């Protein structure tokens with residue numbers, strides 16, 4: 870079975886909040902800065918860009934992927 874550890878929903882929400890404010894969140898468990906890696910390439914110029922970010926903790930190896938909305942809201 871997988872030993873992949875997950876954050877709790879509350880921890881993921883805290884990470885998401887920080888990213889959407891433009892910051893780099895610390896790992897809720899380790900309190901070390903997490904690595905941010907944009908995933909995929911949204912197409913610019915379509916009026917809508919979907920971008921995903923992968924937040925990875927190098928210490929405990931927990932990670933979370935979520936959609937990040939940038940720019941103006943419709």
Ligand SMILES: [Zn+2]
Nearest residue numbers: 896899926929
């Ligand atoms: Zn960690």
